[in-house]
Amino acid sequence: xxxxRQIVLASRPKGTPTAENFRLETGSIPxxxxxxxxxxxxxxxxxxxxxxxxxxxxSYAAPVSIGGVMEGEVVAEVLESKHPDYRQGDLxxxxxxxxxxxxxxxxxxxxxxxxxxxxTTALGVLGMPGFTAYSGMKVIGQPKPGETVVxxxxxxxxxxxxxxxxxxxxxxxxxxxxxxKKCAYVRDELKFDAVIDxxxxxxxxxxxxxCPDGIDVYFENVGGPIWQAVLPLLNRYARVPACGLIAHxxxxxxxxxxxxxxxxxxxxxxxxxxxxxxNTDFVEDHxxxxxxxLSPLVASGRIRYREDxxxxxxxxxEAFIGMLxxxxxxxxxxxxx
Amino acid sequence: xxxxRQIVLASRPKGTPTAENFRLETGSIPxxxxxxxxxxxxxxxxxxxxxxxxxxxxSYAAPVSIGGVMEGEVVAEVLESKHPDYRQGDLxxxxxxxxxxxxxxxxxxxxxxxxxxxxTTALGVLGMPGFTAYSGMKVIGQPKPGETVVxxxxxxxxxxxxxxxxxxxxxxxxxxxxxxKKCAYVRDELKFDAVIDxxxxxxxxxxxxxCPDGIDVYFENVGGPIWQAVLPLLNRYARVPACGLIAHxxxxxxxxxxxxxxxxxxxxxxxxxxxxxxNTDFVEDHxxxxxxxLSPLVASGRIRYREDxxxxxxxxxEAFIGMLxxxxxxxxxxxxx
Numbered sequence: 001x002x003x004x005r006q007i008v009l010a011s012r013p014k015g016t017p018t019a020e021n022f023r024l025e026t027g028s029i030p031x032x033x034x035x036x037x038x039x040x041x042x043x044x045x046x047x048x049x050x051x052x053x054x055x056x057x058x059s060y061a062a063p064v065s066i067g068g069v070m071e072g073e074v075v076a077e078v079l080e081s082k083h084p085d086y087r088q089g090d091l092x093x094x095x096x097x098x099x100x101x102x103x104x105x106x107x108x109x110x111x112x113x114x115x116x117x118x119x120t121t122a123l124g125v126l127g128m129p130g131f132t133a134y135s136g137m138k139v140i141g142q143p144k145p146g147e148t149v150v151x152x153x154x155x156x157x158x159x160x161x162x163x164x165x166x167x168x169x170x171x172x173x174x175x176x177x178x179x180x181k182k183c184a185y186v187r188d189e190l191k192f193d194a195v196i197d198x199x200x201x202x203x204x205x206x207x208x209x210x211c212p213d214g215i216d217v218y219f220e221n222v223g224g225p226i227w228q229a230v231l232p233l234l235n236r237y238a239r240v241p242a243c244g245l246i247a248h249x250x251x252x253x254x255x256x257x258x259x260x261x262x263x264x265x266x267x268x269x270x271x272x273x274x275x276x277x278x279n280t281d282f283v284e285d286h287x288x289x290x291x292x293x294l295s296p297l298v299a300s301g302r303i304r305y306r307e308d309x310x311x312x313x314x315x316x317x318e319a320f321i322g323m324l325x326x327x328x329x330x331x332x333x334x335x336x337x
Numbered sequence: 338x339x340x341x342r343q344i345v346l347a348s349r350p351k352g353t354p355t356a357e358n359f360r361l362e363t364g365s366i367p368x369x370x371x372x373x374x375x376x377x378x379x380x381x382x383x384x385x386x387x388x389x390x391x392x393x394x395x396s397y398a399a400p401v402s403i404g405g406v407m408e409g410e411v412v413a414e415v416l417e418s419k420h421p422d423y424r425q426g427d428l429x430x431x432x433x434x435x436x437x438x439x440x441x442x443x444x445x446x447x448x449x450x451x452x453x454x455x456x457t458t459a460l461g462v463l464g465m466p467g468f469t470a471y472s473g474m475k476v477i478g479q480p481k482p483g484e485t486v487v488x489x490x491x492x493x494x495x496x497x498x499x500x501x502x503x504x505x506x507x508x509x510x511x512x513x514x515x516x517x518k519k520c521a522y523v524r525d526e527l528k529f530d531a532v533i534d535x536x537x538x539x540x541x542x543x544x545x546x547x548c549p550d551g552i553d554v555y556f557e558n559v560g561g562p563i564w565q566a567v568l569p570l571l572n573r574y575a576r577v578p579a580c581g582l583i584a585h586x587x588x589x590x591x592x593x594x595x596x597x598x599x600x601x602x603x604x605x606x607x608x609x610x611x612x613x614x615x616n617t618d619f620v621e622d623h624x625x626x627x628x629x630x631l632s633p634l635v636a637s638g639r640i641r642y643r644e645d646x647x648x649x650x651x652x653x654x655e656a657f658i659g660m661l662x663x664x665x666x667x668x669x670x671x672x673x674x
Contacts, residue, residue, distance in 0.1 A: 227601070242601070242605050264557075265582060275604070281608055
C-alpha cells in the first residue's frame with residue numbers, strides 16, 4: 001500500500017454525485033521545499049459546500065478542476081518543518097484537501113487551538129461549521145428573547161449549534177431533522193423546544209403547529225420543500241441567514257411550489273431580510289469572539305455536539321455522497337492518519 | 338352634481354383591475370363632530386401599492402373591504418376645524434382615501450410642510466415615494482463611490498430619486514424605463530449614467546452592456562423579467578432593497594425563468610442581501626433626515642422630479658389602471674379640489 005493517497009475529482013456530477021465522480025490516486029510522500037512544512041492529515045472534514053465546488057459554476061470560490069484534489073479542511077500533524085514558525089509534532093489545520101500528506105506554505109496553515117476540547121472540534125463545533133452558525137446568528141439572525149428560531153438539519157454541526165445559540169439568547173428553538181433517531185437526539189440531548197421529522201410526511205402542518213407564534217428567524221441551510229413550509233410562517237421583520245441550500249446542490253429541484261413570486265412577495269409584504277453569506281465574510285470581525293464565547297461552553301458541556309467519524313480516506317467519497325442525502329448523524333469527519 | 342364624491346372598491350380584481358372593480362358614489366358633505374376636522378382634498382396620490390390593498394391577502398396592511406373607500410394619501414385644505422390644533426385654510430395631508438371630503442380625527446392628519454416647494458411634492462419627491470427611495474438607499478442599498486446602482490421604473494417618483502441619490506453618493510446610476518420618451522427624460526433630464534428601454538426587446542443584453550462592472554445595488558420595485566435580467570449581474574455582497582413588485586401584483590406571472598432555485602442560489606453564492614421594507618419601517622429613525630437633506634436639493638433644482646397630474650376624481654380609476662402598465666410619466670396625482 002502506497003503511503004501517499006489522494007482523492008481527485010474524476011468527472012463533474014450530473015445531479016447526485018456517484019463513486020465514479022471520484023478517483024483514488026496513490027504515490028510517494030511529497031517533499032517540503034525550503035520555507036515549507038510537510039504535514040500528515042489526521043482528520044478530514046466533509047461538508048455540504050463541497051458539492052458546489054464539484055460544479056463548473058460561478059460562486060464565491062473557484063470550482064475544483066477535473067483531476068484536481070477535492071477541496072477540504074483538515075487537522076494535521078507537522079512531520080517536517082523547513083519554516084521557523086512550525087516544529088515537528090505541531091498540530092495545524094488548513095484547506096489541504098482530501099489527501100494523506102501535503103507540503104505547504106505556512107500561510108496555508110494555522111495552529112489548531114481547541115484548548116481542553118478534542119482536536120476534532122476544530123473541524124466542527126469550534127471550526128468552520130460552528131463559526132457558520134455563530135456568525136450567521138450574531139450578524140443576521142439576531143434572535144431576541146421569546147422569538148422563534150427554526151433550523152433544519154438540526155442534528156448536524158451547524159443546525160445543532162444554531163438551536164442552542166437561539167436558546168442561549170432566550171428564544172425558542174425548533175429543529176427539523178430526518179428520522180426518529182435524529183429527532184430523539186435533537187429533543188432529548190440538544191433539548192430543542194420542538195422537533196419535526198421531515199420524513200414523517202406532514203412536515204408543513206407539524207411545523208406550523210410547533211410555531212404557534214410564527215417564525216422570527218429561519219436559519220436557511222437546506223432550501224427546497226422546507227423553505228416552502230417555512231415561508232408562510234415567517235413573521236413580519238423575520239430574518240433569514242442563508243449559508244447553505246443542500247436541497248438545491250444536485251440540481252434545480254423545481255416543483256410545482258417552486259415559485260419565485262411567492263418568495264419575492266413574502267420578502268416585500270413582510271419586510272423580510274434574506275442574506276446569503278459564507279463564514280469567511282465574518283472572520284475578521286467575529287472569529288475571536290466566537291472562540292472566546294464558545295470554547296468554554298463546549299468544554300463545560302453547556303453546548304453539545306455530535307461527531308460521525310468514518311475510518312480511512314478511501315471511504316470519503318461514499319461518506320460524502322451519503323451526507324448529501326442525510327445518512328450521516330452529526331459532524332462528518334474522516335479519520336485519515 | 339353632488340358636492341361629495343368617493344370611489345369605492347366594487348369587487349376584487351382577478352389579475353389586472355378593470356373599471357368594473359371601482360364604483361363612484363356621491364352624497365352630501367360629511368359633518369365634523371366635536372374634536373374633528375373637515376377637509377377638502379386638493380390632490381390624491383395614486384401609487385402601485387394600492388393594487389395590493391385590492392386583494393384579500395395577508396400583507397403589512399389590511400385590504401380595502403368590498404364597498405370601502407379606496408385607500409390613498411391626499412393633500413387637503415381644512416374647511417372647518419372643531420379641534421384646537423387646526424384652523425380653516427390649513428394645508429394638511431393624510432390617508433383619507435379616494436374622496437373629495439372627509440371629517441377626520443387630527444391624529445389622522447399632519448401639516449403639509451414643503452417649504453418653498455409646491456404642495457404636490459408632499460405626495461411625491463418629498464412624500465412617501467421620495468422617502469421610500471431615500472430610506473431604502475440609506476438603510477439597505479448603501480451605495481459607495483464607483484459602485485453601480487440599477488433601478489427600474491426610472492422615470493417614476495421612486496426610481497428617479499434612487500438614481501439621483503446614487504449619483505450624489507458617487508455611484509453610477511443605470512435606469513430602466515419603458516419607451517423612448519421616458520428613456521430620453523432619464524438620460525437627458527435626470528442625467529443617469531445609462532438608461533435601458535425595456536420595451537426595445539434586448540433588455541438583458543443592454544443591461545449587461547450598461548453594467549460592465551456588474552451591479553452592486555439593485556433597487557427592486559418591479560420584479561418579473563427585470564429581476565431575471567439583474568440576477569446574473571449582481572456582484573458579490575450586492576444589496577437588494579425591495580419596496581415593490583409591480584410585475585407580480587396582478588398575479589404570479591410565472592414564466593419558464595421564474596425559478597426560485599436560481600434566486601436562492603445566487604443569494605447564497607454571492608452573499609447577497611435582499612430586504613423587503615415599507616417606508617413606514619424607517620420613519621422614526623430617518624424621516625427628519627430625509628426632509629432636512631432633500632428639501633433644499635429639490636428647491637435648488639439639484640434633485641429633479643416630474644409629475645403627471647390627472648384632472649378630476651372620476652378619472653382616478655382609469656389613471657390607476659394605466660399606471661399599472663406604465664402609462665403614467667412621472668408621479669401620478671389626481672387634482673381633486
